[in-house]
Amino acid sequence: MKDAIWLAGAAGAIGTALVPLLIDAGYAVFGSTRKPERARALEAAGVTPVIVDVFDADALRAALVRVAPRAVIHQLTDLPFALDAAKMAQATAANARLRDEGTRHLVAAAVAAGSARLIAQSIAWAYRDTPAKPYDETQPLDVEAEGARGISVRGVASLERQTLHTPALAGTVLRYGQIWGPRTGFDAPVGASPVHVEAAAFAAFYALERGASGAFNIADDHADADNAKAKRELGWSPALRLARDEVRR
Template sequence: MRVLVAGATGAMGKQLVPRLTGAGYAVFAMTRHGSAEPSLVELGAVPIVADALDRRQVEAAVREAKPDVIVHQLTAIGHIDTRHFDRSFAATDRLRIEGTDNLLAAGRAAGVRRFVAQSNGAFTYARTGGPVKTEQDPLDPAPVKPMAAMIAAVRHLEDAVLGADWTEGIVLRYGAFYGPGTSMAPGSAQLDAIGKGKFPIVGDGGGVWSFVHVADAAEATVAAIQKGSRGVYNIVDDEPAPVAEWLPEVARKLGARKPMRVPRWVGRLAAGEAGVVLMTELRGASNAKAKRELDWRPAHPSWRQGLRVS
C-alpha cells in the first residue's frame, strides 16, 4: 500500500512515518522544507517537497506518490499564547482550511481510497453537559471570540473530509499531545512555566483535559489506516482530568511548589479569555470508540504514568 503523509516532519509525522515504513508501507513524506529530505530518507520514506498551500504543488506531489491513502497531519502550532489564542492558531487554521481543500482535490483526481486527517479533540467540544464527550457530541457552537477561528477551521476540515463521498474519510480528534517534540516534552516552555510557578490554577480549575502520548496517537493513526471506517474517532488516553487535578500533579513531578490559585478575573487579565476557558470550562473526551473499532489501546493509559518531565 502506498501512503502519502502530509506534515511528515512534525511531532506526529516523526512518530508516524517510521511506524508506517516498519509495517511495510511505501511511504511518501510531503514536506515544505528541502532540508528535511535526508532525515525522511533515513526513516525509509520517499520525500516530496511541496507547499500544502500551493494547489499545483500538492497536485504534483499526489501524482508523484500515487497513494492509496493520504494522511493529513498538517499543523503549524508552536508556543500557544492564550492571550492571543487566535494568532497562535492562525497558520494552522489556514492549513486546516486551504491545506485540507488542496489535499482533497488532489486526492479526488488521483482516486485516493482513504483520507485520514488530524483534528482536535482537546479544545473543541461544546462546554455544556457532562465532563467527558463522545464523537456524537457537538463541537462548541458558541466559542469565545479568541477560539472561534480555530474551531471554525476544525469544523471546516471535518465537514470536508467526512463529506467527501468519493473516498473513505476518517477524522482523528487527538487529545493534548505530550511526549517527544510536543509542547509538553521535557524541557519545554510549558513544563518550565509550571516548574517556575508561572502556571496558576484559574478559578475552580474545573476544565477537563484529555491527553495522549504522541507515540500512542501515531499507533492509533496506523490502526485507523488499517481498520478505520468513515467517521470520527477520539484519540485520547484513559484518564480525562480537570486542571485542578493534573496541574498540581505535574508540578509535583517537577519538584515544584503546588500551583497558586487565582480568581477568574485575574486569570482573564493574565491569560486572556481563552486561557480562562481552558482552565475552567473545557470538556474531555472518551476513547471507547477507538478502542472498540480500531482495536487500539494506549501504551500510556494515563498521563500520570506516561508524562516524563526530565
C-alpha cells in the same frame, strides 16, 4: 511492499512517530514537507520526501497524481513549538487556514490522484461545553465560540466536514487530545484530554490498517473526551508506545 501512502506533515511530531510504523508494515511512504532542510532526515527514516506547500494547489495536485497513493494521512499543523504563548495569536489564524484551505487543496489532490482514503488530524477539545462529560463523538463542536477558540473550532469543523463528506474518499477524523512526549515541548500530560504523541501515531496507523471511517476521540482514559469508540473500533489504547528500535530509526 504494500501500497503507497502520502503522509502530509511527515516531519512533525506525530508524523515522525508514525513513519516507522508505516515502514515496518511494508508501506511505501511519501512524506511531504514545505521545508527542504527536512528532506535528509525523512530519507534516513525510509521516507521518500516530497517538498511541496499545501497552499500551492497545482503543485500539490501534480505531486499526488504522480505518486497515486492509496491513502492520504493529514498530519499538518502550523503551531509553534510547545505552543509558545507569544506566538499563538498569529499561529491560531494560520493553523485554522491550514485546516480549512490546506485541507481543501489536499482533498482535491487526493481525489485527482485516485486515492481511496483520507485520515486527518483533528482535536478533542473543540466540543461545546456541556455537563455531559466525558464527551463522545456525537456531541456538537463549539462552532459559535468567540475569539481565538472560535477561529480554531471553525477551522476544525471545516477539516472534519471535508474529510468525512467527500464522496470519493473514505474519511477518518482523529480527534487528538493535547499531545505530549518527544518533539512536542511537553514532557508530561497537559490539558483535560492528554494523549502521548506515540499513542496518537498508533491511532493513525490502526485507522489505516482497520479501514475504519468516522470520527474518533484519541485521548487518555478518564479524560474529558471519551475514548471508548477508538478502543472498540480501532483496537487502540492510550498506553501504546513505539519500540525502542523504532525510535532509533
